Amino acid sequence: MFRCIVLIPSYNSGALLRRTVVGVLAVCPDVVVVTDGSTDGSDQTLDDLRPMHPGLKVLHLAHNGGKGRAVLHGAQWAIQAGYTHVLTMDADGQHPAQSVLDFIYAAQCAPGAVVLGVPVFGPEAPALRVWGRKLSNFLIGMETRGAVEDCLFGFRVYPARAMVAALQASHFMRGFDFDPEVAVRMVWQGMPVLNKPAAVQYFNAEQGGISHFHYVRDNARLAFMHVRLLFTWVWRACCGKPLRSF
Ligand SMILES: Nc1nc2c(ncn2[C@@H]2O[C@H](COP(=O)(O)OP(=O)(O)OP(=O)(O)O)[C@@H](O)[C@H]2O)c(=O)[nH]1
Numbered sequence: 525m526f527r528c529i530v531l532i533p534s535y536n537s538g539a540l541l542r543r544t545v546v547g548v549l550a551v552c553p554d555v556v557v558v559t560d561g562s563t564d565g566s567d568q569t570l571d572d573l574r575p576m577h578p579g580l581k582v583l584h585l586a587h588n589g590g591k592g593r594a595v596l597h598g599a600q601w602a603i604q605a606g607y608t609h610v611l612t613m614d615a616d617g618q619h620p621a622q623s624v625l626d627f628i629y630a631a632q633c634a635p636g637a638v639v640l641g642v643p644v645f646g647p648e649a650p651a652l653r654v655w656g657r658k659l660s661n662f663l664i665g666m667e668t669r670g671a672v673e674d675c676l677f678g679f680r681v682y683p684a685r686a687m688v689a690a691l692q693a694s695h696f697m698r699g700f701d702f703d704p705e706v707a708v709r710m711v712w713q714g715m716p717v718l719n720k721p722a723a724v725q726y727f728n729a730e731q732g733g734i735s736h737f738h739y740v741r742d743n744a745r746l747a748f749m750h751v752r753l754l755f756t757w758v759w760r761a762c763c764g765k766p767l768r769s770f
Pocket residue numbers: 532533534535536537558559560588589590591594613614615616618653678734735736737
């Protein structure tokens with residue numbers, strides 16, 4: 525039976541975490557938040573929501589280990605709790621709570637597929653973010669024969685077991701390389717993909733906007749990921765056999 529839970533990885537998301545969770549709870553009762561090593565007290569801002577929302581679960585990891593590790597942890601918990609699918613969304617209010625049910629419905633209609641959000645940027649989106657992803661999208665589009673329209677947007681619905689299996693097959697994908705690489709790996713495993721537009725919103729510092737994307741560290745990680753994926757892709761093309769992890 526199809527059961528989907530909203531999975532929100534969070535690291536020092538400030539006041540936006542509670543706002544995001546409240547927004548999601550208004551449309552979907554099942555939410556799991558995974559925080560790891562947050563030091564800004566944002567975890568505690570959810571405490572008073574829990575008695576009123578029995579479907580809200582907050583998982584704490586003691587040490588910060590990256591977005592991908594947090595998603596893996598949450599998805600493993602979700603499988604144990606009987607969920608078949610997870611809808612991942614960011615904690616910082618950038619992803620649209622009003623599209624949660626649409627995405628869940630799309631996944632319910634195609635339970636064997638991964639539903640990938642395609643960002644629809646507003647005028648406030650920084651040009652660096654809008655244009656910076658074009659190279660990544662070009663490379664990933666090539667490696668997946670155009671199956672993945674946007675590789676960096678984290679608003680998605682995954683069949684939980686397939687996503688966990690893809691992560692467990694590799695030591696990578698634990699940080700910001702999670703979103704692009706897991707999509708490629710799932711396509712290579714033959715999973716159908718639905719690309720679905722969804723609004724993305726950027727907040728400025730006064731609105732509490734916060735990013736943990738570190739330009740040097742995370743772009744280096746993404747560059748290494750592209751080298752890995754391109755190498756694997758060429759190898760697959762030459763040998764005609766799948767390499768699940770590399
Ligand atoms: N649990 C956990 N969540 C994380 C970690 N790093 C980032 N996140 C979450 O992942 C989501 C995306 O992180 P952001 O820092 O906003 O990165 P982004 O949205 O890719 O980049 P921007 O375009 O700058 O916003 C947010 O919900 C973060 O709280 C982490 O180490 N652990």
